[in-house]
Amino acid sequence: MRLATVFILTLLLSGCTDDDQPVKDPYAFETPSNFPSPVYTFENNPVSKRGVELGQMLFYDPVLSLDSSIACANCHQQAVAFSDPVHRFSRGVDDAAGFRNAPAIQNMAFQNNFFWDGGVKHLDFVPINAVTSKIEMAETLEHVVYKLNRSSFYPQKFKAAFGGDEITSQQMLYALSQFMNLMISANAKYDKYVRGDEHLTAEEAEGLELFENKCRVCHATDLFTDDSFRNNGLDASFEKDSGRERITEFEGDRGKFKVPGLRNVALTSPYMHDGRFNTLQQVLDHYASNVKNSETLDPVLKQGESLGIRLSEQEKLKLIAFLNTLSDNEFTHDKRFANPFVK
Amino acid sequence: MKVNKQIGNFVTRNVRVALMLAMLFPALTFAQNGKLVLSFENTFGAEPLAFDKEYTNAHGENLRFTLLNYFISNIKLTRTDGSVYAVPQDSCYFLVRHSVPETHKIELTVPEGKYSSLTFLIGVDSLRSTQGPEKRQGVLDVGAGARGMYWQWNSGYIFFKMEGKSKSLPDSTRNGFYYHIGGYGGFDSKTLNCIRYRTLTFEKLKVSEKKTAQVNVTFDASKFFSAQTPIKVTEKRSIMGGPVSVKIADNYKDIFSLSGVIYSRMKK
Numbered sequence: 001m002r003l004a005t006v007f008i009l010t011l012l013l014s015g016c017t018d019d020d021q022p023v024k025d026p027y028a029f030e031t032p033s034n035f036p037s038p039v040y041t042f043e044n045n046p047v048s049k050r051g052v053e054l055g056q057m058l059f060y061d062p063v064l065s066l067d068s069s070i071a072c073a074n075c076h077q078q079a080v081a082f083s084d085p086v087h088r089f090s091r092g093v094d095d096a097a098g099f100r101n102a103p104a105i106q107n108m109a110f111q112n113n114f115f116w117d118g119g120v121k122h123l124d125f126v127p128i129n130a131v132t133s134k135i136e137m138a139e140t141l142e143h144v145v146y147k148l149n150r151s152s153f154y155p156q157k158f159k160a161a162f163g164g165d166e167i168t169s170q171q172m173l174y175a176l177s178q179f180m181n182l183m184i185s186a187n188a189k190y191d192k193y194v195r196g197d198e199h200l201t202a203e204e205a206e207g208l209e210l211f212e213n214k215c216r217v218c219h220a221t222d223l224f225t226d227d228s229f230r231n232n233g234l235d236a237s238f239e240k241d242s243g244r245e246r247i248t249e250f251e252g253d254r255g256k257f258k259v260p261g262l263r264n265v266a267l268t269s270p271y272m273h274d275g276r277f278n279t280l281q282q283v284l285d286h287y288a289s290n291v292k293n294s295e296t297l298d299p300v301l302k303q304g305e306s307l308g309i310r311l312s313e314q315e316k317l318k319l320i321a322f323l324n325t326l327s328d329n330e331f332t333h334d335k336r337f338a339n340p341f342v343k
Numbered sequence: 344m345k346v347n348k349q350i351g352n353f354v355t356r357n358v359r360v361a362l363m364l365a366m367l368f369p370a371l372t373f374a375q376n377g378k379l380v381l382s383f384e385n386t387f388g389a390e391p392l393a394f395d396k397e398y399t400n401a402h403g404e405n406l407r408f409t410l411l412n413y414f415i416s417n418i419k420l421t422r423t424d425g426s427v428y429a430v431p432q433d434s435c436y437f438l439v440r441h442s443v444p445e446t447h448k449i450e451l452t453v454p455e456g457k458y459s460s461l462t463f464l465i466g467v468d469s470l471r472s473t474q475g476p477e478k479r480q481g482v483l484d485v486g487a488g489a490r491g492m493y494w495q496w497n498s499g500y501i502f503f504k505m506e507g508k509s510k511s512l513p514d515s516t517r518n519g520f521y522y523h524i525g526g527y528g529g530f531d532s533k534t535l536n537c538i539r540y541r542t543l544t545f546e547k548l549k550v551s552e553k554k555t556a557q558v559n560v561t562f563d564a565s566k567f568f569s570a571q572t573p574i575k576v577t578e579k580r581s582i583m584g585g586p587v588s589v590k591i592a593d594n595y596k597d598i599f600s601l602s603g604v605i606y607s608r609m610k611k
Contacts, residue, residue, distance in 0.1 A: 044477045112531070120498040121530050124475050128485060128495045141486035169486020170476035247497050248534045249526075249585060 026336060027052055029109070032186035034194050034222040038109040040123055040181055045174045047181055050161035052336065055179025057157070058172065060339045063147050064127075065137035066093050072130060072176075073339065075102040079332055081185065081264035082106060088275035092136040099135075099241065101275035104268045106331065107261060109181040112227050116257045116273040117247050123180060124173045141169045148172065185263045185331040186222075193325070194222065200325060207322025214309050215319075217300050224262035224326070230298040231255040233291030233307060234272060241274065254296050264331065266324045280323055284316040374454050377550035378609070380557040381418070381449040381461070383439045384602065385411055388565045392441065397510075401569035404576050406520075408564065410506040411441040412492060413595075414482070415449065416471075417464040417540070423457045423547070436467065438482035438492065458548040461558060464540050465596060466502030469527040494525060497584070501525040502537055503595055505567065509576045520580040522567075524588045524595070535584060537592035543601040554606045561602040562595075570594035 027049035031038055045051075058064065062071040075090035076082035082105035084090045090102040100116050114120040120129060130136045131144060148154045148167045158167045161175065190208075192198035200208065211219075220226040229244040235255065238245075244253035257273045271277040277286065291301050291308035301308055311319070331337075385392040398406045415437045418430040429435075430451055440446045471478060482488040483500070492501045503524040512518045526535030543560065550556050568574045572590040574582075582588055 041475050044475050115496075119496050121473050122475055122498070125485070125495070125498050128498075132495050140490075142490060145486055169484060170479070172486070173476050248529065248532060250533065 027182065029181055032184060032191065032222075034191060035107075035110060035184075035186060036221050036223065038181075039112055040109040040177070042109075042181075045124070045177055047178045048161065050157070051175050051178035052182050053340070054157050054161050055175040055177070056337065056340050057154075058176055059179055060341055063151070064131050064139060064144055066139045069093055070137055072127070075136075076105050078334075078337055078339075080104075080267040080269075081328075081332060082183070082337075083268040085267075085269065088270050090136075092133065093138040096135040096138075098133075100273050101270060103260060104264060105180060106183055106185040106263055107223055108177075108183060110223055111225075111261075113229075113258055117244050118229060118258055119247050124177050126180075127173060127176045141172075145169050145172060179337075183331075183337055185328040187330040188263065188328040189325040190322075191222070191328075201321070203318055203321040204325050205322075207318035207320070208325075210311075210315050210319050211322055214311070218259045218298075219262050224265075225259045228259055229253065229256040230259055231294065231296040232257070232287075233293070233297050233301050234274075234276070234286070236292040236294050238294075243273065252296060255294060256296060262323065263326050264328055266320075266327050267332070280320050281316065284311060284319060287311065288316065375552045376452045377455045377552050378555040379420075379451045379453045379548075379550050380555060381415070381451065381463075382557050382559045383415070383447045383449070383562060384559060385441050385447075385562045385564060388563065392564055394442070398565065400565060400576075402573070402575045402577075403511075404568075405510040406507055406576065407509070408441075408505065408507040410504060411564065412438060412501075413503045413562075414438050414466050414492065414500060415463050416467055417462075418449075418451065419462045420453060420458045420548075421460045421462070423459045428454055428456075428458075433478075433480075436471070436481065436483050438488065453550050455551050456549075458545075458550065460542055460544040461548075461601075462540055462542040464538060465592070465599070466525065466538055467500040467527065468538065469530070472499050472527040473530045497534075499525055499527050503592070505564070509580070511577050512580055516580060520576045521583065522574075522581075522591060523583040524591050526584065526588065535586075535589065537588055539592045539596040541596050541599045543599070545601060545604055548604055549606075552609075554608055557605045557607070559602045559605065561600050562598055563600070564598075566598045567595060570597060 027047065029042065029047040059072045062068045064071060070093055075084040075087070077085060084102035088101060089098045091097060103116065108123055111123075112121065114123065114126045115129065120126050128141055131139050131141060145167055148158070155167060158171055159165070162171045164171070189198060189200070193200050218226055218228070218230060231254070238255040242254050244256040245251065266280065269278055271280075271283050277283050287309045288311040289308065291297070293307055297307070304310055387398045392408065392411065394408055396407070400406055416435050418435050420428045422428065437449045438446060467483065471483065479485060479489070485493045489500065492504060493499070494501060501523050503522070505522045507520055508518040509520055510518060512520065524537050526537045528534060528536035528538060545558070548556060548558065568576075572587070572594055574591070574594070579587070582591060
């Protein structure tokens with residue numbers, strides 16, 4: 001009798017989805033069709049609903065900072081693709097000023113290098129920078145784990161997600177990675193155009209063509225970065241910030257910074273590692289007429305008669321129109337990435 | 344009764360299989376393990392290093408140490424016949440903290456035999472330095488065991504860390520000196536490489552099941568300042584990266600020296 005019931009129930013349940021599209025699990029990691037393969041080590045830390053939700057809580061919880069004043073989300077706001085819209089240099093505990101602009105957080109599973117200088121190679125270790133930096137959250141990983149273990153709700157959530165009786169730093173880093181891995185922006189107008197679901201205006205299409213010819217060398221693939229480090233001619237000397245050289249201690253890397261992905265670029269002002277430009281127009285003006293020479297200036301900016309990229313005012317406008325098609329409204333409004341403490 | 348007989352048969356059969364295997368692979372089945380202890384003794388000259396004591400280095404500078412930590416990993420033992428035993432990768436990472444005496448002794452389980460040399464890395468290898476948290480347990484746990492021995496912004500372990508005070512330094516510096524050495528050489532692009540292996544050879548080291556062998560390794564901190572690249576605290580009181588750190592790694596590598604091998608009987 002019981003068996004029969006189970007059998008009938010199974011039939012009924014499977015019947016529900018038979019005619020429809022299979023239901024997509026919103027917490028499954030899926031590589032967008034126009035993206036390269038991810039590089040994250042999912043075999044060690046697969047994405048799960050519980051893990052992602054835990055990461056989401058940690059991301060919005062100021063418990064990660066020394067005096068519970070600052071959460072990751074302070075400087076990485078969803079409305080602007082998890083970048084900092086207010087500060088050229090983000091502010092940490094005690095209003096300490098950083099020295100670089102907070103980058104957007106998106107499509108992390110596909111990146112090999114993190115931070116403007118590539119100081120971290122593995123996503124799991126990215127949050128440690130912010131947590132322990134004196135000019136950011138000024139905490140220690142140990143103490144955050146201690147606080148989480150004493151909390152009234154985290155222990156049971158961690159146990160449900162990872163098992164074990166005590167929260168470890170590994171679990172905390174895994175939860176944040178799961179959350180960040182799911183943060184994929186791939187539903188901008190551009191993506192829909194690439195997949196044949198939407199059209200571009202004539203101006204946007206011309207902008208895309210210009211982009212392919214003049215920008216793709218560095219902003220490659222549909223992640224819009226080749227994940228390399230380049231000197232894009234912002235300065236002639238680099239006493240203030242030597243960029244990649246800080247990490248490699250190799251002179252040839254002086255003044256080089258990571259090529260940022262351009263997804264949601266219209267939202268992520270201010271621009272460049274030090275946030276010196278407020279508008280895309282200023283960025284393009286730089287490439288067109290203000291590139292400064294130095295030993296390590298990228299060769300692609302030295303090809304013409306003059307330094308930089310030849311761009312007319314009209315071309316700049318078209319490029320900006322195209323760059324606006326990279327804004328992903330679904331990503332910036334996705335409930336899975338929103339503040340879970342605000343109901 | 345019948346059940347007992349079955350068990351009997353099962354045992355006999357397996358003993359027979361075991362004997363056959365033993366004849367086929369004598370080395371595998373009869374290899375026994377013994378205990379080997381690597382004991383790291385930090386000294387200043389001939390004296391054991393003490394944090395509350397003041398010393399004078401070869402340049403006549405006053406010194407008092409407040410911290411001395413170093414990673415020891417990738418331990419390999421070469422047998423007298425030239426074959427090598429490597430401590431399994433996942434259990435080959437140790438952190439000697441001078442302030443924690445229990446960390447000075449590294450206990451290993453090693454196949455019985457005669458060994459002629461010991462090799463270890465002062466620091467953490469590049470592969471492990473780029474792996475995920477699942478491979479960073481124990482002393483490699485950046486949220487626990489590796490406390491103070493990890494750079495987050497230029498992600499990697501600090502291999503060797505020595506800090507102290509010197510009255511030879513002006514008060515404006517709070518008299519502090521700091522030597523933090525690390526850098527695993529980079530993953531896919533070249534970065535600073537302070538990975539240094541040290542090999543110590545002995546006439547004979549015998550590891551057996553019956554006795555515990557202990558290899559005493561001395562680190563004479565006085566030599567740190569007067570090695571190949573002399574370090575004066577008054578000239579360089581802070582080294583945390585930079586090309587000079589590679590020279591410091593060369594300096595300290597050679598300071599690890601063998602002071603003897605002792606044996607003690609296993610307690611029953």
